[in-house]
Amino acid sequence: MAGTRGCYTKALIHRLVLENLKHRPVRTLLSATAIGVQVTMILTLVGVSQGVLGDIAARSRGTGADILVRPPGSSVLAFSGDMPQGIVGLVRKEPHVVMATGTKVQSIGNFDSITGINLEEFNAISGGLRYLEGGPFQGPDDLLIDDVYAGAHQLHAGGKLDLGLTWRIAGVVESGKLSHIFARLDSLQDKYSARDKVSVVYVKLDDPKNLAAVIDSLKVKLEDYKVFSVDEFISLISVDSIPILKRFTNVVIGLAVIVGFLVVFLSMYTAVLERTREIGILKALGASPGYIMAILLRETFVLAVAGAIAGVLMSFGTQWIMRVFVPTMPMLIVHAWWPWAALIALTGSLIGAIYPGLKAARQDAIEALVYD
Amino acid sequence: MTDEPPADVPMIEIRNLHKTYRVGEIDVHALRGANLSVARGEFLAVVGPSGSGKSTLFHILGGLTPPTSGTVHIGGQDLLGMTDAQRTDLRKSTVGFVFQKYNLLPTLSAADNIAIARDIAKKPRETDPAFDQILELLGLKGRLHHKPRALSGGEQQRVAIARAIVNHPAILLADEPTGNLDTENSTAVLGLLRDLNTRLGQTILMITHNPEAATYGNRIAKMRDGRVVE
Numbered sequence: 001m002a003g004t005r006g007c008y009t010k011a012l013i014h015r016l017v018l019e020n021l022k023h024r025p026v027r028t029l030l031s032a033t034a035i036g037v038q039v040t041m042i043l044t045l046v047g048v049s050q051g052v053l054g055d056i057a058a059r060s061r062g063t064g065a066d067i068l069v070r071p072p073g074s075s076v077l078a079f080s081g082d083m084p085q086g087i088v089g090l091v092r093k094e095p096h097v098v099m100a101t102g103t104k105v106q107s108i109g110n111f112d113s114i115t116g117i118n119l120e121e122f123n124a125i126s127g128g129l130r131y132l133e134g135g136p137f138q139g140p141d142d143l144l145i146d147d148v149y150a151g152a153h154q155l156h157a158g159g160k161l162d163l164g165l166t167w168r169i170a171g172v173v174e175s176g177k178l179s180h181i182f183a184r185l186d187s188l189q190d191k192y193s194a195r196d197k198v199s200v201v202y203v204k205l206d207d208p209k210n211l212a213a214v215i216d217s218l219k220v221k222l223e224d225y226k227v228f229s230v231d232e233f234i235s236l237i238s239v240d241s242i243p244i245l246k247r248f249t250n251v252v253i254g255l256a257v258i259v260g261f262l263v264v265f266l267s268m269y270t271a272v273l274e275r276t277r278e279i280g281i282l283k284a285l286g287a288s289p290g291y292i293m294a295i296l297l298r299e300t301f302v303l304a305v306a307g308a309i310a311g312v313l314m315s316f317g318t319q320w321i322m323r324v325f326v327p328t329m330p331m332l333i334v335h336a337w338w339p340w341a342a343l344i345a346l347t348g349s350l351i352g353a354i355y356p357g358l359k360a361a362r363q364d365a366i367e368a369l370v371y372d
Numbered sequence: 373m374t375d376e377p378p379a380d381v382p383m384i385e386i387r388n389l390h391k392t393y394r395v396g397e398i399d400v401h402a403l404r405g406a407n408l409s410v411a412r413g414e415f416l417a418v419v420g421p422s423g424s425g426k427s428t429l430f431h432i433l434g435g436l437t438p439p440t441s442g443t444v445h446i447g448g449q450d451l452l453g454m455t456d457a458q459r460t461d462l463r464k465s466t467v468g469f470v471f472q473k474y475n476l477l478p479t480l481s482a483a484d485n486i487a488i489a490r491d492i493a494k495k496p497r498e499t500d501p502a503f504d505q506i507l508e509l510l511g512l513k514g515r516l517h518h519k520p521r522a523l524s525g526g527e528q529q530r531v532a533i534a535r536a537i538v539n540h541p542a543i544l545l546a547d548e549p550t551g552n553l554d555t556e557n558s559t560a561v562l563g564l565l566r567d568l569n570t571r572l573g574q575t576i577l578m579i580t581h582n583p584e585a586a587t588y589g590n591r592i593a594k595m596r597d598g599r600v601v602e
Contacts, residue, residue: 012491016477282477283463284475
């Protein structure tokens with residue numbers, strides 16, 4: 001029985017808290033796991049958001065273009081708006097432009113899209129697609145897919161692919177350039193009734209030093225059109241610039257807080273009911289409501305910390321699942337969000353512990369002592 | 373002892389004590405003008421049939437419930453009109469409880485069950501040499517690191533006694549302390565209570581149904597219908 005009072009007090013309370021949690025291992029495990037799930041939920045959402053946006057940014061950079069032009073009123077990630085293909089010719093006439101090519105983005109659901117390209121022009125801007133299987137388009141029904149998409153769907157050159165329309169896979173290319181799925185621009189325009197329409201014009205300059213001048217000039221000539229340098233466009237690809245994604249993230253965080261609240265509320269409520277007699281004993285010994293509340297809050301804190309650690313570990317599991325089953329939606333492990341997700345879990349948990357804690361603190365000692 | 377009154381003042385002084393409970397729409401008069409005086413260092417056994425008001429008296433003296441009217445002084449402190457916080461302080465420092473069902477915390481060792489009473493009273497874990505002697509007297513030295521489930525009923529009750537007196541309370545309240553024990557352990561526990569009384573001068577108020585247990589006290593008070601009758 002040695003040591004200073006402060007150290008001892010903490011040690012005894014901590015031991016009581018840990019012993020209480022060990023006393024009901026299944027409930028403790030389930031509670032921590034449930035808290036962990038909400039942490040994983042947050043980390044997965046953030047990780048997928050940043051992973052997908054990062055992937056889009058990387059593929060945009062992979063085009064090799066210096067400037068991109070998009071239709072009036074289009075938003076950062078809405079590639080599927082259309083503009084006349086004649087814009088491409090106008091852009092090509094601009095001084096210092098060595099190459100411009102129009103692409104058509106056609107959404108096919110499930111966050112996937114086919115990008116129509118003029119293969120020769122696209123190769124000239126991007127430095128060329130590298131074929132891992134098969135080769136370039138042979139006919140109007142041919143597709144090129146990248147290795148990520150091929151791996152996700154176990155596809156190979158020469159196979160068929162049903163994307164609402166049936167396509168033949170002409171080749172599998174290395175990922176990282178513009179899109180996961182490519183079709184011939186004219187073919188895609190025909191199949192989706194968008195003749196002479198393009199979604200984005202990619203522009204290559206003779207010298208990056210002329211970037212500002214060309215952008216200024218294009219903005220004058222193409223009034224209302226969106227003209228970005230690729231670097232500027234990439235800088236806009238963030239959760240903050242996509243209001244719906246930001247709102248969705250906030251909704252998930254709100255749900256996580258509610259889940260944490262409910263889990264801890266139920267766990268602590270049953271714990272208080274089970275420990276009615278023990279609470280009575282503590283009260284008989286002179287424990288104040290604050291002392292009893294502090295024990296329950298400490299238990300909640302331990303559960304939340306254990307849950308947060310479990311949640312972080314489980315997020316590596318979801319990353320693996322995403323990589324194996326949905327490789328076109330890469331998930332990053334965003335370390336900066338670990339403390340935030342833990343704080344959110346802790347907040348929900350502590351809120352959930354308040355009512356059971358108050359119930360325990362207010363329990364009548366005599367009734368508690370005769371409780372069986 | 374804490375909060376010791378002058379030697380000539382009774383440790384417990386009860387005058388015209390009433391306690392009325394509300395059960396549903398019925399008023400239950402558990403105590404109806406009880407009077408009792410317990411001298412410092414006395415070992416008083418309170419006996420009486422079920423419903424005589426023994427347990428209510430125990431709960432009021434322990435600060436677990438407030439009296440309805442009358443006067444109750446323990447160690448010089450007036451219990452009437454005490455707030456919940458003041459009664460909590462009373463339990464912390466002035467009274468110690470021993471219950472029929474031992475009431476040890478099942479997740480803590482015997483040593484920690486005793487230590488938590490020190491902790492709640494905001495006292496250092498280190499106990500004085502006199503308390504170490506008490507642990508010897510209680511025969512607990514080798515059993516302190518066991519949890520309650522590993523202790524016999526007699527051992528658990530001895531731990532509960534140690535916990536009750538570790539803060540040197542003015543009075544030790546025991547509610548049927550041998551109610552769950554066999555004869556051998558009952559005798560041992562009652563002997564220990566008497567030893568604590570005679571060797572340390574511990575004031576003890578013990579409630580019991582058992583006339584044989586009551587004989588261990590210096591004096592026996594009988595209760596009936598909410599009053600102390602003799």
